[in-house]
Amino acid sequence: FRPFPPEPVRQCVFEHVYFARPDSQVFGRNVLASRLALGRQLAREAPADADIVVPVPDSGIGAALGYSQESGLPYEWGLIRNHYVGRTFIEPKASIRSFGVRIKLNPVRSVLEGRRVVLIDDSIVRGTTSRKIVSMVREAGAREIHMRISSPPTIGPCYYGIDTPTRAELIASSHS
Numbered sequence: 001f002r003p004f005p006p007e008p009v010r011q012c013v014f015e016h017v018y019f020a021r022p023d024s025q026v027f028g029r030n031v032l033a034s035r036l037a038l039g040r041q042l043a044r045e046a047p048a049d050a051d052i053v054v055p056v057p058d059s060g061i062g063a064a065l066g067y068s069q070e071s072g073l074p075y076e077w078g079l080i081r082n083h084y085v086g087r088t089f090i091e092p093k094a095s096i097r098s099f100g101v102r103i104k105l106n107p108v109r110s111v112l113e114g115r116r117v118v119l120i121d122d123s124i125v126r127g128t129t130s131r132k133i134v135s136m137v138r139e140a141g142a143r144e145i146h147m148r149i150s151s152p153p154t155i156g157p158c159y160y161g162i163d164t165p166t167r168a169e170l171i172a173s174s175h176s
Contacts, residue, residue, distance in 0.1 A: 011027050012158075012160070013151065013152075014123070014158075015027070015031070016029070016031055016034040016035070017034075017035075017038075017059070017122050017123050017150070017151040018059045018122050018123055018151075022035065022061070022062055031062075032062050034062075035059075035061075035062025035063050035066065035122070035150065036062050036063070036065060036066035036069075037066060038062075038063045038066065038150040038151065039062065039063035039064060039065060039066025039067040039068075039069075039070070039120065039150055040066040040067070040069065040070040041066075042063065042066070042067055042120070042148055042149075042150050043066070043067040043068075043069075043070035043071040044070060046148055047071060048071075048073075048116075048118045048146035048148070049116065050073060050115075050116040050117060050118045050144065050146055051073070051074075051115045051116045051117070052073060052074050052075070052076040052078065052111070052115050052116075052117055052118070053067050053068040053071065053073045053074065053075050053076065053117075053118045053120060054075075054076055054077070054078035054079060054111070054112070054117050054118065054119050054120070054137070055075075055077075055079070055120050055121075056079060056105070056119065056120065056121040056122070056129075056133055057079055057080070057081035057105070058081055059121075059122040059123075060120050060121045060122045060150070063120050063121075063122055063150035064120035067118065067120050067148065067150075071118075073118060076111050077108060077111065078107060078108050078111040078112045078117060078119075078137065078140075078142075079105045079106065079107055079108070079133070079136075079137070080105070080106045080108060081104060081105055081106075082103060082104050082105070082106065085103055085104040101128070101129050101132040101133065101136075105133060105136065107136045107137055107139070107140035108140070109140045109141055112137055112140040112141055112142045113140060113141030113142070114141060114142075114143050115142055115143060116142075116143055116144040116146070117137060117142045117144065117145050117146065118146045118148055119133065119134065119137060119145055119146065119147050119148065120148050120149075120150060121133070121147070121148075121149055121150070122149070122150050122151060123149060123150070123151045123154060124149050124153070124154070124171060124172065125154050125169075125170060125171070126169050126170065126171055127171035130147065134147060153172030153175075154170055154172055154173075155167075155170060155172050155173045156170070156173070157169075157170065
């Protein structure tokens with residue numbers, strides 16, 4: 001006897017884009033394979049006249065590698081992540097998110113200075129993290145910065161685990 005019908009599985013794209021480890025199998029597909037494919041597709045859809053491809057670590061690494069492979073541009077470690085800092089975009093307060101980005105990522109001036117950089121991130125939610133990262137890369141001497149995002153725009157809030165309660169907070173909801 002079953003009092004309720006089984007619930008259908010509800011899949012969250014952010015598992016492949018951001019949350020899951022690259023070596024995970026999610027919804028029957030390897031996460032790294034998904035991220036590489038997103039990066040290759042991004043290179044076809046949004047090429048850039050640049051010198052290097054730089055990932056925003058850690059979740060942007062797979063997409064940046066795919067972009068590099070498809071575009072033929074060299075992949076470089078222009079940002080180093082401090083692994084003792086947690087995920088910043090899911091923090092509830094803007095001040096915490098902003099501070100978190102500054103201590104989480106460190107630009108490598110010797111890699112970035114004077115270069116035209118394709119900066120690859122996995123997603124853009126509020127835009128807080130992206131603004132700070134672009135500013136840091138610019139301060140490190142990059143000549144040009146071409147920001148590329150490997151996932152579709154987040155235009156609606158999520159009420160099931162990601163702290164994005166209103167459409168007004170989502171940068172793509174007013175820029176898409």
